[in-house]
Amino acid sequence: xxxxxxxxxxxxxxxxxxxxxxxxxxxxxxxxxxxxxxxxxxxxxxxxxxxxxxxxxxxxxxxxxxxxxxxxxxxxxxxxxxxxxxxxxxxxxxxxxxxxxxxxxxxxxxxxxxxxxxxxxxxxxxxxxxxxxxxxxxxxxxxxxxxxxxxxxxxxxxxxxxxxxxxxxxxxxxxxxxxxxxxxxxxxxxxxxxxxxxxxxxxxxxxxxxxxxxxxxxxxxxxxxxxxxxxxxxxxxxxxxxxxxxxxxxxxxxxxxxxxxxxxxxxxxxxxxxxxxxxxxxxxxxxxxxxxx
Amino acid sequence: xxxxxxxxxxxxxxxxxxxxxxxxxxxxxxxxxxxxxxxxxxxxxxxxxxxxxxxxxxxxxxxxxxxxxxxxxxxxxxxxxxxxxxxxxxxxxxxxxxxxxxxxxxxxxxxxxxxxxxxxxxxxxxxxxxxxxxxxxxxxxxxxxxxxxxxxxxxxxxxxxxxxxxxxxxxxxxxxxxxxxxxxxxxxxxxxxxxxxxxxxxxxxxxxxxxxxxxxxxxxxxxxxxxxxxxxxxxxxxxxxxxxxxxxxxxxxxxxxxxxxxxxxxxxxxxxxxxxxxxxxxxxxxxxxxxxxxxxxxxxxxxxxxxxxxxxxxxxxxxxxxxxxxxxxxxxxxxxxxxxxxxxxxxxxxxxxxxxxxxxxxxxxxxxxxxxxxxxxxxxxxxxxxxxxxxxxxxxxxxxxxxxxxxxxxxxxxxxxxxxxxxxxxxxxxxxxxxxxx
Ligand SMILES: Nc1ncnc2c1ncn2[C@@H]1O[C@H](COP(=O)(O)OP(=O)(O)O)[C@@H](O)[C@H]1O
Ligand SMILES: [Mg+2]
Numbered sequence: 099x100x101x102x103x104x105x106x107x108x109x110x111x112x113x114x115x116x117x118x119x120x121x122x123x124x125x126x127x128x129x130x131x132x133x134x135x136x137x138x139x140x141x142x143x144x145x146x147x148x149x150x151x152x153x154x155x156x157x158x159x160x161x162x163x164x165x166x167x168x169x170x171x172x173x174x175x176x177x178x179x180x181x182x183x184x185x186x187x188x189x190x191x192x193x194x195x196x197x198x199x200x201x202x203x204x205x206x207x208x209x210x211x212x213x214x215x216x217x218x219x220x221x222x223x224x225x226x227x228x229x230x231x232x233x234x235x236x237x238x239x240x241x242x243x244x245x246x247x248x249x250x251x252x253x254x255x256x257x258x259x260x261x262x263x264x265x266x267x268x269x270x271x272x273x274x275x276x277x278x279x280x281x282x283x284x285x286x287x288x289x290x291x292x293x294x295x296x297x298x299x300x301x302x303x304x305x306x307x308x309x310x311x312x313x314x315x316x317x318x319x320x321x322x323x324x325x326x327x328x329x330x331x332x333x334x335x336x337x338x339x340x341x342x343x344x345x346x347x348x349x350x351x352x353x354x355x356x357x358x359x360x361x362x363x364x365x366x367x368x369x370x371x372x373x374x375x376x377x378x379x380x381x382x383x384x385x386x387x388x389x390x391x
Numbered sequence: 392x393x394x395x396x397x398x399x400x401x402x403x404x405x406x407x408x409x410x411x412x413x414x415x416x417x418x419x420x421x422x423x424x425x426x427x428x429x430x431x432x433x434x435x436x437x438x439x440x441x442x443x444x445x446x447x448x449x450x451x452x453x454x455x456x457x458x459x460x461x462x463x464x465x466x467x468x469x470x471x472x473x474x475x476x477x478x479x480x481x482x483x484x485x486x487x488x489x490x491x492x493x494x495x496x497x498x499x500x501x502x503x504x505x506x507x508x509x510x511x512x513x514x515x516x517x518x519x520x521x522x523x524x525x526x527x528x529x530x531x532x533x534x535x536x537x538x539x540x541x542x543x544x545x546x547x548x549x550x551x552x553x554x555x556x557x558x559x560x561x562x563x564x565x566x567x568x569x570x571x572x573x574x575x576x577x578x579x580x581x582x583x584x585x586x587x588x589x590x591x592x593x594x595x596x597x598x599x600x601x602x603x604x605x606x607x608x609x610x611x612x613x614x615x616x617x618x619x620x621x622x623x624x625x626x627x628x629x630x631x632x633x634x635x636x637x638x639x640x641x642x643x644x645x646x647x648x649x650x651x652x653x654x655x656x657x658x659x660x661x662x663x664x665x666x667x668x669x670x671x672x673x674x675x676x677x678x679x680x681x682x683x684x685x686x687x688x689x690x691x692x693x694x695x696x697x698x699x700x701x702x703x704x705x706x707x708x709x710x711x712x713x714x715x716x717x718x719x720x721x722x723x724x725x726x727x728x729x730x731x732x733x734x735x736x737x738x739x740x741x742x743x744x745x746x747x748x749x750x751x752x753x754x755x756x757x758x759x760x761x762x763x764x765x766x767x768x769x770x771x772x773x774x775x776x777x778x779x780x781x782x783x784x785x786x787x788x789x790x791x792x793x794x795x796x797x798x799x800x801x802x803x804x805x806x807x808x809x810x811x812x813x814x815x816x817x818x819x820x821x822x823x824x825x826x827x828x829x
Binding site for chain 1: 673828
């Protein structure tokens with residue numbers, strides 16, 4: 099659906115994306131996970147034609163299992179009709195109402211006036227802004243703006259949706275509303291690529307996760323695969339009766355470790371825990387622990 | 392969706408945003424209106440004011456005698472005037488009509504004869520004309536001309552030979568005059584004899600006043616108003632005419648407001664992120680530019696039309712060449728759409744774009760006669776004004792509104808406007824496209 103092949107992009111001396119190759123398959127939800135400055139926004143920018151890669155190629159569309167069959171670059175407006183984008187910075191006309199924004203972008207995506215109005219009503223309900231439809235955007239909270247920003251990406255029923263940090267700086271309610279929308283897109287068979295640095299949302303929503311840093315792809319796979327490959331050992335933590343401190347055992351086979359511990363001194367165990375590595379462990383393992391901003 | 396529809400959708404969005412942006416709306420609609428009405432009223436009322444520092448006058452000497460030449464020289468020497476000697480009355484009128492001169496003076500044939508026979512019954516005649524705004528100008532010029540005529544008369548009289556000639560001619564004229572009875576004749580003879588003795592010592596400054604006070608009508612100055620259709624100058628036409636000057640200026644202010652407003656709004660699209668959305672929409676980049684240009688064009692045309700209609704309905708400024716006026720307004724609008732595009736790329740933040748934009752526009756307005764009419768400016772400043780689209784815009788609109796310039800004469804201002812517009816638009820669009828392609 100989206101194929102980046104060895105793309106590079108520099109801004110002056112800063113290399114933002116450094117030979118990245120990535121394929122987002124039709125119908126999958128892929129998370130683009132990386133610390134600040136990793137090159138996520140630049141990657142998405144190139145994917146939709148906002149930025150020209152210095153080298154490498156970007157292809158939109160797919161020919162696999164009976165897909166639409168159209169393939170092209172994002173520079174072609176016709177190819178962009180099937181793409182919806184929610185930029186990282188909220189991009190809305192502040193002096194226009196939620197409804198007017200949606201109608202405008204619907205029209206620009208080729209909907210007729212009537213279609214645009216119908217679709218707008220639908221989307222306003224979907225993102226929970228129906229009661230604020232006629233309010234100007236500049237009075238909206240961060241979460242409301244984010245939801246509207248997302249809705250604007252969906253006006254033309256896109257086949258591919260790119261969301262750049264869709265949940266940055268929003269309250270938990272809005273965040274869950276946004277999760278629900280992504281889940282619904284997935285259920286509808288829409289291909290989604292979204293960037294984030296929240297592990298939770300990546301592991302909850304994504305079929306596959308791409309971890310990037312310094313403009314390079316560090317790892318790609320399902321959450322399980324990534325943990326398997328990069329999560330490091332599990333930890334079995336045991337505290338025996340009468341002991342203050344717990345014993346921590348690093349192991350790749352935690353169950354074996356547990357059964358042997360039970361066999362040894364089953365009666366005296368006060369507490370037993372298995373700490374499995376998670377996506378965060380993978381992330382920190384791959385990208386290091388130093389600060390990025 | 393077709394390209395035109397995309398452009399109209401974008402333009403409609405911009406028009407709506409304009410109506411909601413109080414500052415932009417003020418500069419495109421309210422301020423120009425206030426300018427046109429207020430200054431129109433001020434200039435109308437200031438007919439007796441100080442007038443210009445140096446008035447551009449075209450002088451045609453049809454008499455071509457020593458006397459007329461001498462009078463001409465005194466006009467040329469007068470520091471209050473910036474006099475140009477022209478061949479005939481037609482050329483003089485043309486210069487005024489095209490705005491190269493503010494007023495004209497025609498010294499008609501037969502001037503010398505009248506000058507040599509001040510009491511011979513034929514008064515010295517001068518014709519003075521100016522544009523419809525020129526009531527004050529004509530008043531001023533009439534004053535200056537009257538003074539010069541009497542000085543001329545007096546210079547003749549202080550020349551003993553000519554003074555004697557004059558008086559002898561007067562006697563001869565009286566001798567043959569019909570309908571003059573004996574007592575009258577005697578009285579006049581006495582007067583002339585007294586004049587022969589006294590006139591030589593007449594102090595120069597009193598000459599004009601005394602002559603005016605007396606019953607003799609030795610000087611006639613005819614005033615004409617130069618308009619496109621050379622219609623007569625009714626008193627009404629004179630009292631409204633200042634609006635014919637201030638409304639073209641007002642249109643230029645409105646158009647500048649549009650250019651600045653929409654130029655900055657293009658910057659706002661970039662800083663506010665909406666440009667990103669427009670760019671990822673399935674539309675071409677030139678749609679975005681043309682959408683903005685279209686909104687700017689529509690706004691300038693609407694505001695200009697409203698101002699012109701108001702000038703006509705409320706202040707009686709009736710266009711003398713409506714078709715030319717339409718062309719002029721269109722050219723001005725297109726020119727400033729180009730300038731809008733240039734303003735859109737002069738700064739990368741709204742504050743910078745707006746600040747730099749208005750600084751440039753205000754300068755162009757000042758040197759182009761947008762604030763102070765060109766006529767009231769020093770010559771060197773008027774020359775610099777050629778680089779200002781405001782000057783060409785005012786010239787073009789005045790050309791259709793009251794100067795009644797012919798299509799050939801309109802070619803220059805309209806051509807310059809379109810040229811400047813095209814150049815600005817091209818530069819702006821190229822820079823814009825380059826910035827958006829990274
Ligand atoms: N327009 C730009 N001009 C200069 N540098 C940029 C620009 N956009 C991004 N960068 C730099 O490129 C790198 C990657 O940025 P970005 O793609 O925004 O990262 P992310 O979205 O992952 O935080 C950063 O070092 C950033 O400073
Ligand atoms: Mg980013």
